Amino acid sequence: MALNAQTIEQVRDLGKYKYGFETEIEMETAPKGLSEDTVRFISAKKNEPEWMLEWRLRAYRHWLTMKTPEWAHVHYPPIDFQDSYYYAAPKSDDDRPKSLDEVDPKLLETYKKLGIPLEEQKFLAGVAVDAVFDSVSVTTTYKKQLEDQGIIFCSISEALQTHPELVRQYIGSVVPYTDNFYATLNSAVFSDGSFVYIPKGVRCPMELSTYFRINARDTGQFERTLIIADEGSYVSYLEGCTAPQRDENQLHAAVVELVTHDDAEIKYSTVQNWYPGDEDGKGGIYNFVTKRGACRGRNSKISWTQVETGSAITWKYPSCILQGDNSVGEFYSVAITNNAQQADTGTKMIHLGKNTSSRIISKGISAGKAEQTYRGLVRIGPRATGARNYTQCDSLLIGDKCGAHTVPYIESRNRTARVEHEATTSKISDDQLFYCRQRGIGAEDAVALIVNGFCRDVLQHLPMEFAVEAQKLVGISLEGSVG
Amino acid sequence: MTQKMLEIKDLHATVDGKEILKGLNLSIGAGEVHAIMGPNGSGKSTLSYVLAGRDGYEVTGGDVLYDGESLVDLVPEERAAKGLFLAFQYPVEIPGVTNMIFLKNAVNGVRKQRGEPELDAMEFLKFVRVKAKALSMTDDMLKRAVNVGFSGGEKKRNEILQMAVLEPRLAVLDETDSGLDIDALKVVADGVNALRGPERSMLVITHYQRLLDYIVPDHVHILAGGRIVRSGDKGLALELEERGYAEFVDQAAA
Numbered sequence: 001m002a003l004n005a006q007t008i009e010q011v012r013d014l015g016k017y018k019y020g021f022e023t024e025i026e027m028e029t030a031p032k033g034l035s036e037d038t039v040r041f042i043s044a045k046k047n048e049p050e051w052m053l054e055w056r057l058r059a060y061r062h063w064l065t066m067k068t069p070e071w072a073h074v075h076y077p078p079i080d081f082q083d084s085y086y087y088a089a090p091k092s093d094d095d096r097p098k099s100l101d102e103v104d105p106k107l108l109e110t111y112k113k114l115g116i117p118l119e120e121q122k123f124l125a126g127v128a129v130d131a132v133f134d135s136v137s138v139t140t141t142y143k144k145q146l147e148d149q150g151i152i153f154c155s156i157s158e159a160l161q162t163h164p165e166l167v168r169q170y171i172g173s174v175v176p177y178t179d180n181f182y183a184t185l186n187s188a189v190f191s192d193g194s195f196v197y198i199p200k201g202v203r204c205p206m207e208l209s210t211y212f213r214i215n216a217r218d219t220g221q222f223e224r225t226l227i228i229a230d231e232g233s234y235v236s237y238l239e240g241c242t243a244p245q246r247d248e249n250q251l252h253a254a255v256v257e258l259v260t261h262d263d264a265e266i267k268y269s270t271v272q273n274w275y276p277g278d279e280d281g282k283g284g285i286y287n288f289v290t291k292r293g294a295c296r297g298r299n300s301k302i303s304w305t306q307v308e309t310g311s312a313i314t315w316k317y318p319s320c321i322l323q324g325d326n327s328v329g330e331f332y333s334v335a336i337t338n339n340a341q342q343a344d345t346g347t348k349m350i351h352l353g354k355n356t357s358s359r360i361i362s363k364g365i366s367a368g369k370a371e372q373t374y375r376g377l378v379r380i381g382p383r384a385t386g387a388r389n390y391t392q393c394d395s396l397l398i399g400d401k402c403g404a405h406t407v408p409y410i411e412s413r414n415r416t417a418r419v420e421h422e423a424t425t426s427k428i429s430d431d432q433l434f435y436c437r438q439r440g441i442g443a444e445d446a447v448a449l450i451v452n453g454f455c456r457d458v459l460q461h462l463p464m465e466f467a468v469e470a471q472k473l474v475g476i477s478l479e480g481s482v483g
Numbered sequence: 484m485t486q487k488m489l490e491i492k493d494l495h496a497t498v499d500g501k502e503i504l505k506g507l508n509l510s511i512g513a514g515e516v517h518a519i520m521g522p523n524g525s526g527k528s529t530l531s532y533v534l535a536g537r538d539g540y541e542v543t544g545g546d547v548l549y550d551g552e553s554l555v556d557l558v559p560e561e562r563a564a565k566g567l568f569l570a571f572q573y574p575v576e577i578p579g580v581t582n583m584i585f586l587k588n589a590v591n592g593v594r595k596q597r598g599e600p601e602l603d604a605m606e607f608l609k610f611v612r613v614k615a616k617a618l619s620m621t622d623d624m625l626k627r628a629v630n631v632g633f634s635g636g637e638k639k640r641n642e643i644l645q646m647a648v649l650e651p652r653l654a655v656l657d658e659t660d661s662g663l664d665i666d667a668l669k670v671v672a673d674g675v676n677a678l679r680g681p682e683r684s685m686l687v688i689t690h691y692q693r694l695l696d697y698i699v700p701d702h703v704h705i706l707a708g709g710r711i712v713r714s715g716d717k718g719l720a721l722e723l724e725e726r727g728y729a730e731f732v733d734q735a736a737a
Contacts, residue, residue: 430538431575435571435575436585436588436589437558437559438560438563439563439585439592439593439649440592440593440649441560441588441589442560449577449585449588453578453579453580453628454578
């Protein structure tokens with residue numbers, strides 16, 4: 001984390017000097033509310049090509065015909081979409097908290113427990129920081145290394161300037177602008193996000209992380225990410241951060257699209273820990289995300305690993321469309337809800353090609369008065385001869401006021417397909433707790449240990465450095481859930 | 484008079500409102516091995532849980548002094564940090580948590596409470612391997628989840644491994660012989676005997692005399708009706724074997 005802290009500062013700072021694209025924008029905010037003018041304003045601010053604006057507008061017009069989805073097992077007051085800002089220039093330091101003294105003390109306590117250095121705490125809490133310029137340029141070093149191999153890794157706004165043809169070819173090709181209410185909204189007003197292209201036969205030499213991307217701080221509430229792995233390539237992408245992040249915007253509606261061609265693989269790992277709000281969920285983030293990957297090529301693979309601990313409400317189903325023959329989709333998920341958090345999360349595995357296979361391991365932990373739903377779809381198309389799926393869906397309850405629900409949908413249109421589904425619901429037993437405590441492990445540490453054991457099958461799929469932090473996070477997320 | 488390591492004085496305890504221990508007295512000196520024998524329902528397991536501080540086992544009278552200090556108000560992990568260890572009659576499974584990680588958490592949990600620094604991972608690994616080898620436990624067993632899929636004998640050996648690693652001053656062994664065949668019993672008993680020392684006291688709770696052939700006690704007590712009804716040397720266990728518990732139970736009821 002210490003390295004990351006420095007890196008963030010350096011990268012962010014360099015961005016201001018070197019890649020002046022963002023800073024050229026005058027300090028301006030689009031008027032409140034959503035209209036065609038808002039969409040035009042955003043597109044113009046980003047100096048986007050005409051086709052991008054047209055696409056946004058088509059999305060906006062379609063959005064007007066749509067209704068807020070209500071099928072998810074989550075409850076929140078209606079959102080007034082005309083009462084939000086859809087474009088805000090990067091925040092000036094005057095608007096930020098002046099120091100950590102102005103930040104929720106509970107948040108600071110968590111940072112301390114995670115062992116996050118002070119400077120990084122400020123960054124995460126959105127405090128205005130005087131960045132110290134360091135001549136050692138991490139950015140240039142990694143940029144050079146990636147460029148040498150032809151890898152493109154930049155913000156999507158930048159990609160629209162430098163590689164518009166690639167963006168045009170792929171954006172909306174996995175999640176069309178008509179897809180669902182929030183994805184359509186995102187298509188109309190997306191703020192920024194990452195763009196990754198791995199050329200044929202290239203194995204990306206490092207884990208790509210939003211940490212390393214310039215201007216990651218102000219991607220805003222409508223993040224859009226597009227990752228393309230060309231034939232025979234491989235990339236591992238990390239999103240998010242174990243430390244709780246605050247944001248002024250309550251609604252987050254991101255879209256992530258992944259595409260793999262023949263023999264290519266994308267491993268996408270997320271640790272999501274947006275501010276969950278206070279114990280009653282007040283002030284927490286609504287995280288309504290559409291994540292989908294298309295295994296277009298033969299023998300291609302997409303693997304989603306997620307650790308979801310934050311947000312007041314999470315609504316998220318990272319999915320795989322297995323088009324290419326022998327392609328593989330994986331979904332490994334740990335979702336923890338405590339206090340008043342609500343999560344409706346799961347995956348969709350759509351088998352279209354022959355001998356496609358998918359594996360779903362979902363671990364849901366619910367504590368406090370939280371509600372959690374696993375919702376998953378496994379669909380085997382008529383041409384998907386020899387398709388296989390294995391689903392394991394385990395829920396762990398802590399206390400007696402929380403809920404866990406499992407909603408698996410299985411649709412098979414091919415008789416040769418094999419679909420397996422296993423589900424369990426359990427509680428941390430008094431025996432387990434007492435056993436741990438008798439051995440000297442305090443009650444909260446014992447819960448963290450037992451829950452980490454419960455999640456082990458998923459956590460072991462995270463990149464090493466992420467996994468260690470995620471383990472700590474599991475414990476912290478459940479503090480106060482026993483006793 | 485030297486202070487005893489453990490002094491149980493007129494201990495009364497209830498479970499679910501029902502009194503199980505009814506004025507139990509027992510003193511154990513440093514380095515001594517005491518055996519408690521008793522029929523089913525006499526309060527043997529209750530005694531072990533009360534000593535370890537399990538929720539739901541309420542002390543309603545008397546006291547338990549450990550090095551002269553009362554344990555009664557301490558939570559289980561605090562008692563563990565003071566060096567009290569309970570080998571469970573039914574060791575608990577913890578899926579997904581490897582033995583190694585569990586041991587490390589236990590040792591560091593104790594060290595944290597004592598204000599000692601956490602152990603270096605590599606040194607700890609070596610330390611545990613030596614202890615495991617002494618109990619004929621393989622590296623593979625250290626990598627498996629705590630007690631998951633372990634045979635009865637493996638589970639009991641695992642308890643003794645935890646004891647060896649935690650190096651307690653007072654070990655309570657609750658029916659460690661139950662469910663063991665004779666070979667497994669020998670391995671476990673050897674493990675326990677290896678841990679005997681002038682500073683380590685043991686309270687061996689058992690139903691049968693058989694275990695005491697292998698772990699030879701300094702003192703034997705008979706527990707019946709929630710009280711110690713008779714104490715003696717190891718000869719008492721043999722006497723009990725011949726005559727059965729019946730007369731002691733009658734004695735307790737009288």
